[in-house]
Amino acid sequence: MRAVKPKKFLGQHFLTDLSIASRIADTVDACPDLPVLEVGPGMGVMTQYLVRKPRPLKVVEIDDESVTYLRKTYPELEDSIIEDDFLKMHLERTFGGSPFVLTGNYPYNISSQIFFKMLDYKDLIPCCTGMIQKEVAERIAAKPGSKAYGILSVLIQAWYDVEYLFTVEPGVFNPPPKVRSAVIRMTRNKTTELGCDEKLFKQLVKTTFNQRRKMLRNNIQPLLTQLKTDNPDCPEFTELLADPIVQKRPEQLSVEDFIALTLRLQENRP
Numbered sequence: 001m002r003a004v005k006p007k008k009f010l011g012q013h014f015l016t017d018l019s020i021a022s023r024i025a026d027t028v029d030a031c032p033d034l035p036v037l038e039v040g041p042g043m044g045v046m047t048q049y050l051v052r053k054p055r056p057l058k059v060v061e062i063d064d065e066s067v068t069y070l071r072k073t074y075p076e077l078e079d080s081i082i083e084d085d086f087l088k089m090h091l092e093r094t095f096g097g098s099p100f101v102l103t104g105n106y107p108y109n110i111s112s113q114i115f116f117k118m119l120d121y122k123d124l125i126p127c128c129t130g131m132i133q134k135e136v137a138e139r140i141a142a143k144p145g146s147k148a149y150g151i152l153s154v155l156i157q158a159w160y161d162v163e164y165l166f167t168v169e170p171g172v173f174n175p176p177p178k179v180r181s182a183v184i185r186m187t188r189n190k191t192t193e194l195g196c197d198e199k200l201f202k203q204l205v206k207t208t209f210n211q212r213r214k215m216l217r218n219n220i221q222p223l224l225t226q227l228k229t230d231n232p233d234c235p236e237f238t239e240l241l242a243d244p245i246v247q248k249r250p251e252q253l254s255v256e257d258f259i260a261l262t263l264r265l266q267e268n269r270p
Contacts, residue, residue: 004043004065006175011107012063015045015131017172024131025049027165027185028101031127035095039086039104039114039130042066044073046105051076058094060086087113091121102128108177111136115156118186122159126188137164137182149251151209155202158194158255160186196262204262208250216253216261217246227265240264 035056142148
Protein backbone atom coordinates (compact mmCIF):
# COMPACT_ATOMS: atom_id res chain seq x y z
CA MET A 1 0.00 0.00 0.00
CA ARG A 2 1.29 3.47 -0.88
CA ALA A 3 2.57 5.72 1.88
CA VAL A 4 0.36 8.40 3.43
CA LYS A 5 1.11 11.93 2.29
CA PRO A 6 1.87 14.20 5.26
CA LYS A 7 -0.72 16.96 5.61
CA LYS A 8 0.44 20.38 6.71
CA PHE A 9 -2.94 21.44 8.11
CA LEU A 10 -2.81 18.47 10.51
CA GLY A 11 0.76 19.25 11.53
CA GLN A 12 1.94 15.84 10.31
CA HIS A 13 5.67 15.09 10.37
CA PHE A 14 6.14 11.34 10.04
CA LEU A 15 9.05 9.85 11.96
CA THR A 16 11.23 7.71 9.67
CA ASP A 17 13.95 6.50 12.07
CA LEU A 18 12.86 3.09 13.40
CA SER A 19 15.38 3.05 16.24
CA ILE A 20 13.98 6.30 17.61
CA ALA A 21 10.42 5.02 17.15
CA SER A 22 11.32 1.95 19.18
CA ARG A 23 12.88 4.08 21.94
CA ILE A 24 9.77 6.25 22.19
CA ALA A 25 7.53 3.19 22.32
CA ASP A 26 9.61 1.81 25.18
CA THR A 27 8.98 4.92 27.29
CA VAL A 28 5.54 3.50 28.18
CA ASP A 29 7.24 0.64 30.05
CA ALA A 30 7.63 2.93 33.07
CA CYS A 31 3.95 2.14 33.73
CA PRO A 32 3.63 -1.58 32.92
CA ASP A 33 0.38 -3.54 33.01
CA LEU A 34 -1.71 -0.56 31.88
CA PRO A 35 -3.40 -0.24 28.47
CA VAL A 36 -1.96 2.32 26.05
CA LEU A 37 -3.64 4.99 23.95
CA GLU A 38 -1.50 6.30 21.09
CA VAL A 39 -2.40 9.70 19.65
CA GLY A 40 -1.76 10.38 15.96
CA PRO A 41 -0.14 7.11 14.87
CA GLY A 42 0.02 8.17 11.21
CA MET A 43 1.54 5.21 9.35
CA GLY A 44 2.23 3.32 12.57
CA VAL A 45 5.97 3.79 12.94
CA MET A 46 5.54 3.67 16.74
CA THR A 47 2.47 1.45 16.61
CA GLN A 48 4.49 -1.47 15.22
CA TYR A 49 6.47 -1.56 18.49
CA LEU A 50 3.58 -0.78 20.82
CA VAL A 51 1.44 -3.58 19.38
CA ARG A 52 4.08 -6.14 20.39
CA LYS A 53 3.78 -5.25 24.06
CA PRO A 54 1.59 -7.58 26.18
CA ARG A 55 -1.07 -4.99 26.98
CA PRO A 56 -4.18 -3.56 25.33
CA LEU A 57 -3.51 -0.87 22.73
CA LYS A 58 -5.82 1.63 21.07
CA VAL A 59 -4.88 4.36 18.61
CA VAL A 60 -6.75 7.55 17.82
CA GLU A 61 -6.29 9.12 14.39
CA ILE A 62 -8.20 11.98 12.76
CA ASP A 63 -6.75 11.58 9.25
CA ASP A 64 -8.90 9.36 6.98
CA GLU A 65 -5.96 8.33 4.80
CA SER A 66 -3.91 7.29 7.83
CA VAL A 67 -6.85 5.30 9.24
CA THR A 68 -7.17 3.38 5.96
CA TYR A 69 -3.43 2.68 5.98
CA LEU A 70 -3.53 1.45 9.58
CA ARG A 71 -6.49 -0.87 8.93
CA LYS A 72 -4.66 -2.48 6.01
CA THR A 73 -1.26 -2.65 7.71
CA TYR A 74 -2.35 -3.66 11.21
CA PRO A 75 -5.45 -5.85 10.86
CA GLU A 76 -5.02 -6.95 14.49
CA LEU A 77 -5.97 -3.39 15.48
CA GLU A 78 -9.23 -3.39 13.50
CA ASP A 79 -11.38 -2.92 16.61
CA SER A 80 -8.87 -0.66 18.35
CA ILE A 81 -8.55 2.16 15.81
CA ILE A 82 -10.51 5.22 16.93
CA GLU A 83 -11.23 7.62 14.09
CA ASP A 84 -11.74 10.81 16.06
CA ASP A 85 -10.32 14.12 17.26
CA PHE A 86 -8.45 13.39 20.49
CA LEU A 87 -9.27 16.82 21.90
CA LYS A 88 -13.00 16.06 21.63
CA MET A 89 -12.91 12.54 23.05
CA HIS A 90 -14.50 11.44 26.34
CA LEU A 91 -11.45 9.66 27.68
CA GLU A 92 -13.35 7.98 30.51
CA ARG A 93 -14.91 5.77 27.83
CA THR A 94 -11.64 4.74 26.15
CA PHE A 95 -10.85 1.73 28.34
CA GLY A 96 -14.11 1.44 30.21
CA GLY A 97 -13.06 3.94 32.86
CA SER A 98 -9.76 2.20 33.63
CA PRO A 99 -6.45 4.12 33.82
CA PHE A 100 -4.17 4.08 30.78
CA VAL A 101 -0.87 5.39 29.45
CA LEU A 102 -1.03 8.20 26.90
CA THR A 103 1.67 8.35 24.23
CA GLY A 104 2.34 9.53 20.70
CA ASN A 105 4.29 11.62 18.26
CA TYR A 106 2.04 14.56 19.04
CA PRO A 107 1.11 17.18 16.43
CA TYR A 108 3.17 20.19 17.49
CA ASN A 109 0.39 22.68 16.78
CA ILE A 110 -1.88 21.16 19.45
CA SER A 111 0.58 19.63 21.93
CA SER A 112 -0.21 22.15 24.69
CA GLN A 113 -3.93 21.48 24.26
CA ILE A 114 -3.25 17.74 24.52
CA PHE A 115 -1.50 18.23 27.86
CA PHE A 116 -4.22 20.50 29.23
CA LYS A 117 -6.66 17.70 28.39
CA MET A 118 -4.34 15.23 30.12
CA LEU A 119 -4.61 17.39 33.25
CA ASP A 120 -8.39 17.26 33.03
CA TYR A 121 -8.10 13.44 33.13
CA LYS A 122 -5.09 13.20 35.44
CA ASP A 123 -6.75 10.53 37.58
CA LEU A 124 -7.10 8.32 34.49
CA ILE A 125 -3.63 9.01 33.06
CA PRO A 126 -0.88 8.04 35.53
CA CYS A 127 1.74 8.24 32.79
CA CYS A 128 2.08 10.29 29.60
CA THR A 129 5.02 9.97 27.22
CA GLY A 130 5.85 11.01 23.70
CA MET A 131 7.54 13.40 21.32
CA ILE A 132 6.86 17.12 21.06
CA GLN A 133 8.60 20.30 20.01
CA LYS A 134 11.83 20.71 22.01
CA GLU A 135 10.87 24.18 23.20
CA VAL A 136 7.60 22.89 24.66
CA ALA A 137 9.35 19.95 26.33
CA GLU A 138 11.82 22.37 27.93
CA ARG A 139 8.95 24.50 29.22
CA ILE A 140 7.21 21.49 30.76
CA ALA A 141 10.41 20.31 32.48
CA ALA A 142 11.67 23.78 33.48
CA LYS A 143 12.40 24.64 37.10
CA PRO A 144 11.62 27.93 38.90
CA GLY A 145 14.00 30.72 38.01
CA SER A 146 14.50 29.74 34.37
CA LYS A 147 13.19 31.63 31.36
CA ALA A 148 11.38 28.51 30.11
CA TYR A 149 9.40 28.16 33.36
CA GLY A 150 5.76 29.08 32.78
CA ILE A 151 2.13 28.03 32.80
CA LEU A 152 2.71 24.49 31.52
CA SER A 153 5.58 23.99 33.97
CA VAL A 154 3.51 24.86 37.04
CA LEU A 155 0.23 23.22 36.08
CA ILE A 156 1.84 19.94 34.99
CA GLN A 157 4.46 19.73 37.75
CA ALA A 158 1.72 20.20 40.34
CA TRP A 159 0.53 16.69 39.42
CA TYR A 160 3.34 14.98 37.47
CA ASP A 161 7.06 14.29 37.77
CA VAL A 162 8.61 15.30 34.44
CA GLU A 163 11.59 13.66 32.72
CA TYR A 164 13.22 15.18 29.63
CA LEU A 165 14.48 11.98 28.00
CA PHE A 166 16.26 12.87 24.76
CA THR A 167 16.41 15.27 21.81
CA VAL A 168 15.47 14.34 18.24
CA GLU A 169 16.87 16.17 15.20
CA PRO A 170 14.69 17.34 12.25
CA GLY A 171 16.36 15.06 9.68
CA VAL A 172 14.56 11.92 10.87
CA PHE A 173 11.12 13.19 9.82
CA ASN A 174 9.19 13.43 6.58
CA PRO A 175 8.90 16.33 6.02
CA PRO A 176 11.60 17.65 8.37
CA PRO A 177 10.13 20.18 10.84
CA LYS A 178 11.77 23.58 11.24
CA VAL A 179 12.39 22.88 14.93
CA ARG A 180 14.11 20.22 17.02
CA SER A 181 12.00 17.71 18.88
CA ALA A 182 12.24 16.05 22.26
CA VAL A 183 10.86 12.99 24.03
CA ILE A 184 9.49 13.40 27.54
CA ARG A 185 7.76 11.30 30.18
CA MET A 186 5.33 12.60 32.79
CA THR A 187 4.47 10.31 35.70
CA ARG A 188 1.83 11.12 38.30
CA ASN A 189 3.33 12.19 41.59
CA LYS A 190 1.84 11.44 45.01
CA THR A 191 -0.35 14.55 45.06
CA THR A 192 -4.04 13.69 45.31
CA GLU A 193 -5.27 17.21 46.01
CA LEU A 194 -3.60 20.62 46.08
CA GLY A 195 -5.25 21.72 49.31
CA CYS A 196 -6.57 24.85 47.64
CA ASP A 197 -9.24 25.87 45.13
CA GLU A 198 -7.91 24.25 41.93
CA LYS A 199 -9.87 26.58 39.66
CA LEU A 200 -8.45 29.64 41.41
CA PHE A 201 -4.97 28.07 41.32
CA LYS A 202 -5.14 27.70 37.53
CA GLN A 203 -6.52 31.22 37.18
CA LEU A 204 -3.70 32.63 39.31
CA VAL A 205 -0.99 30.81 37.35
CA LYS A 206 -2.38 31.89 33.97
CA THR A 207 -2.97 35.49 35.09
CA THR A 208 0.53 35.99 36.47
CA PHE A 209 2.39 34.46 33.53
CA ASN A 210 0.40 36.50 31.03
CA GLN A 211 2.60 39.39 32.21
CA ARG A 212 5.61 37.44 33.36
CA ARG A 213 8.00 40.42 33.40
CA LYS A 214 5.93 42.25 36.00
CA MET A 215 6.05 41.68 39.73
CA LEU A 216 3.16 39.66 41.11
CA ARG A 217 1.93 42.73 43.00
CA ASN A 218 1.12 44.32 39.64
CA ASN A 219 0.04 41.40 37.50
CA ILE A 220 -2.46 39.96 40.01
CA GLN A 221 -4.40 43.22 40.11
CA PRO A 222 -6.93 42.05 37.45
CA LEU A 223 -7.55 38.91 39.50
CA LEU A 224 -8.01 40.89 42.72
CA THR A 225 -10.40 43.24 40.95
CA GLN A 226 -12.41 40.27 39.67
CA LEU A 227 -12.56 38.74 43.16
CA LYS A 228 -13.83 42.05 44.54
CA THR A 229 -16.40 42.32 41.74
CA ASP A 230 -17.64 38.77 42.31
CA ASN A 231 -17.70 39.27 46.07
CA PRO A 232 -18.43 42.92 47.05
CA ASP A 233 -18.03 42.00 50.73
CA CYS A 234 -14.53 40.72 50.09
CA PRO A 235 -12.04 42.56 52.36
CA GLU A 236 -9.18 44.56 50.92
CA PHE A 237 -5.95 42.76 49.99
CA THR A 238 -3.72 45.22 51.84
CA GLU A 239 -1.86 42.63 53.87
CA LEU A 240 -1.32 40.37 50.86
CA LEU A 241 0.01 43.22 48.72
CA ALA A 242 2.56 44.02 51.43
CA ASP A 243 3.85 40.44 51.54
CA PRO A 244 7.39 39.91 50.13
CA ILE A 245 6.11 37.07 47.91
CA VAL A 246 4.26 39.52 45.65
CA GLN A 247 7.47 41.47 45.06
CA LYS A 248 8.69 38.50 43.01
CA ARG A 249 8.11 37.68 39.35
CA PRO A 250 6.03 34.60 38.53
CA GLU A 251 8.97 32.52 37.26
CA GLN A 252 10.53 32.82 40.75
CA LEU A 253 7.64 30.95 42.41
CA SER A 254 7.55 27.19 42.90
CA VAL A 255 4.40 25.10 42.63
CA GLU A 256 4.17 25.23 46.43
CA ASP A 257 4.43 29.04 46.35
CA PHE A 258 1.53 29.26 43.91
CA ILE A 259 -0.54 26.99 46.13
CA ALA A 260 0.27 29.14 49.18
CA LEU A 261 -0.65 32.30 47.27
CA THR A 262 -3.93 30.73 46.15
CA LEU A 263 -4.74 29.99 49.80
CA ARG A 264 -4.03 33.63 50.66
CA LEU A 265 -6.53 34.72 48.01
CA GLN A 266 -9.07 32.28 49.40
CA GLU A 267 -8.63 33.77 52.87
CA ASN A 268 -9.85 37.08 51.52
CA ARG A 269 -13.11 35.61 50.30
CA PRO A 270 -16.16 36.27 52.50
